Amino acid sequence: MTETITIYCKNNNVYKDVPLGATLLDIYTAVGSPLKNRPMNARVNNKVEGLTFRCYYPKDVEFIDYTQLSGQRTYVRSLCFIFSKAVHDVLPTATLNLEHPVSKGYFCKIHNGKSIDHQTIEKIRTRMREIIDADIPFRFKNTRTSDAVKLFHERGLFDKELLVETTGMPYTMYYDLDGYINYFYGCLTPSTGYIQLFDIVPYFDGVLLRIPRRSDPQELEPVIKQDKMFQAYKEHLTLLDTVVLNNVGDLNKAIRKGMTPEIIMVSEAMQEKSVAKIAEEIACRFRDNGVRMVLISGPSSSGKTTFCKRLQIQLITNLIHPVSISLDDYFLDREHTPKDEKGEYDFESLYALDLPYFNSDLQKAINGEEIALPTFSFETGSRIYKGNKLKMGPNSILIIEGIHALNPELTSILDDHYKYKVYVSALTSISLDNHNWIPTTDNRLLRRIVRDYRFRGYSAKDTIARWESVRKGEDKWIFPYQENADAMFNSAMLYELAALRKYAEPILMEVLEIEEENAEAYRLLRFLRYFNYIHETELPPTSLLREFLGGSSFSY
Numbered sequence: 001m002t003e004t005i006t007i008y009c010k011n012n013n014v015y016k017d018v019p020l021g022a023t024l025l026d027i028y029t030a031v032g033s034p035l036k037n038r039p040m041n042a043r044v045n046n047k048v049e050g051l052t053f054r055c056y057y058p059k060d061v062e063f064i065d066y067t068q069l070s071g072q073r074t075y076v077r078s079l080c081f082i083f084s085k086a087v088h089d090v091l092p093t094a095t096l097n098l099e100h101p102v103s104k105g106y107f108c109k110i111h112n113g114k115s116i117d118h119q120t121i122e123k124i125r126t127r128m129r130e131i132i133d134a135d136i137p138f139r140f141k142n143t144r145t146s147d148a149v150k151l152f153h154e155r156g157l158f159d160k161e162l163l164v165e166t167t168g169m170p171y172t173m174y175y176d177l178d179g180y181i182n183y184f185y186g187c188l189t190p191s192t193g194y195i196q197l198f199d200i201v202p203y204f205d206g207v208l209l210r211i212p213r214r215s216d217p218q219e220l221e222p223v224i225k226q227d228k229m230f231q232a233y234k235e236h237l238t239l240l241d242t243v244v245l246n247n248v249g250d251l252n253k254a255i256r257k258g259m260t261p262e263i264i265m266v267s268e269a270m271q272e273k274s275v276a277k278i279a280e281e282i283a284c285r286f287r288d289n290g291v292r293m294v295l296i297s298g299p300s301s302s303g304k305t306t307f308c309k310r311l312q313i314q315l316i317t318n319l320i321h322p323v324s325i326s327l328d329d330y331f332l333d334r335e336h337t338p339k340d341e342k343g344e345y346d347f348e349s350l351y352a353l354d355l356p357y358f359n360s361d362l363q364k365a366i367n368g369e370e371i372a373l374p375t376f377s378f379e380t381g382s383r384i385y386k387g388n389k390l391k392m393g394p395n396s397i398l399i400i401e402g403i404h405a406l407n408p409e410l411t412s413i414l415d416d417h418y419k420y421k422v423y424v425s426a427l428t429s430i431s432l433d434n435h436n437w438i439p440t441t442d443n444r445l446l447r448r449i450v451r452d453y454r455f456r457g458y459s460a461k462d463t464i465a466r467w468e469s470v471r472k473g474e475d476k477w478i479f480p481y482q483e484n485a486d487a488m489f490n491s492a493m494l495y496e497l498a499a500l501r502k503y504a505e506p507i508l509m510e511v512l513e514i515e516e517e518n519a520e521a522y523r524l525l526r527f528l529r530y531f532n533y534i535h536e537t538e539l540p541p542t543s544l545l546r547e548f549l550g551g552s553s554f555s556y
Helices: 024-031 069-090 117-132 145-154 158-167 227-242 249-257 260-289 302-316 355-366 440-455 458-479 480-485 498-509 518-528
Strands: 005-008 013-021 037-042 059-065 094-102 105-111 138-146 173-179 180-182 199-202 206-211 293-297 323-328 369-376 380-388 396-401 420-424 487-490
Touching: 005 024, 013 024, 013 158, 024 037, 024 059, 037 069, 059 069, 069 094, 069 105, 069 173, 069 180, 069 206, 069 380, 094 180, 094 206, 094 227, 094 249, 094 420, 105 199, 105 249, 117 199, 138 302, 145 173, 158 249, 199 355, 227 480, 227 487, 249 260, 260 420, 293 302, 302 323, 302 396, 302 420, 355 369, 355 396, 420 480, 440 458, 440 498, 440 518, 458 518
Parallel strands: 005 059, 293 396, 293 420, 323 396, 420 487
Antiparallel strands: 005 013, 037 059, 094 105, 105 206, 138 173, 173 180, 199 206, 369 380
16 A cells, blocks of 8 residues: 655645655645646745655645746746756857846856857757757756765866855755756756746847746746946946956855955945945036935845945035935824735835925925924834924035935926936845856845844844835835936945855744745755855944944944
């Protein structure tokens, strides 16, 4: 008699006895194929596993499709594997870099000694379709790291060799696709046939790998114009190339060589140079074009507050007197706050602000009138006054910081010639290796988890649970306006995840396995293992990272 185990499927509340060692694919069929779309992976006891994972004990299983972020990640990783194999097949001597997300896709650079023309792109696209139509399985391999290092070296995958060699993990996993091997962080789909919708198109000096919409997997994401963001990425990538720290393996090697102080100093100096450059441009427009306010926006945990403080210092060195307003102090009283589709207060909405009151104060300030600044009490959910006042003089410039600062509706009463707009974001440019970029959202989420725990009394579970809602708000209220900026400031530092690791790990480990947020906590813990530690004491007190770790010379 075949031995069985009991599986509980969370998707449809079904208990099912399945054979011992059944794969998640087998289980998906056994429980009635509960999803509308094809599954990409599954949470098994709140840990994400690939669909070829075998169950030998009773488990709680929740199947995930493309419409969920975890499913999208699995799809994109699998697509990237197919893309990298196709490039290898068409251009055997080329080097491929999957660099960063931009324009609703992923920018990739193919180094082949010459520019990639339309004919070559078509050959790669055709080869990708051939690989997909063949429905070739991705074969998971797990081997001793010393053997993986040797294998990667023999195949010329030196970036992957250095990464796994410097992480200190005894075993390394990789995937084989019809004899072509590659290393991807996280699980893949069972086979290439799961990847149906994609495209590759020319984009600047490389190509853009296009993916389906999460909201409608039957349609590709539109290519949106993000030229300014692309240039911000390129500037940082040039810095990484200059200091020969393109990937995390390079960073780990440098840390082990005792080069941490130099890495920190270069990264911090690069940021200060960017702040100074923006301040000088504002000063020119202040004197020549009558700019009277600086609008600073960016997504959650992008470092807007520290950037604002450092910018004010640089403006003073340009003989300009900065005064500031925080949009957070113009929230509506709690009972008037709009609610989202779940009936919860929508603090991300532009209309959570008292726009008429804000614009009244803004107009008075620009006219040189003194205004009484409000302070919003998050404890009582109401506006209070502490006697703070603001009055702009002839040499004053108004700094307004908040997530909606670049939304034209916020300051529509004033002509654009009064405004200088800055977009701040953590555009993480260092990659794990040539084919595994680090999502900017992971960088920001880890910052927020540490800050929320240390200074706001929130657990990692709390922060992770709210993160999807925060990201939806960013998609609606922040990202559509980022290209309105006159300047983009990249707040990501090439060393910061190595510094965050020590603080994030114990916080993430507090998430219980029984809690659904454990899937994300576990993923982030595995991700952080790739970084060698940098001790926080080596960071200067003016570092933007201090906004999240503490010990800053600025007051928050």
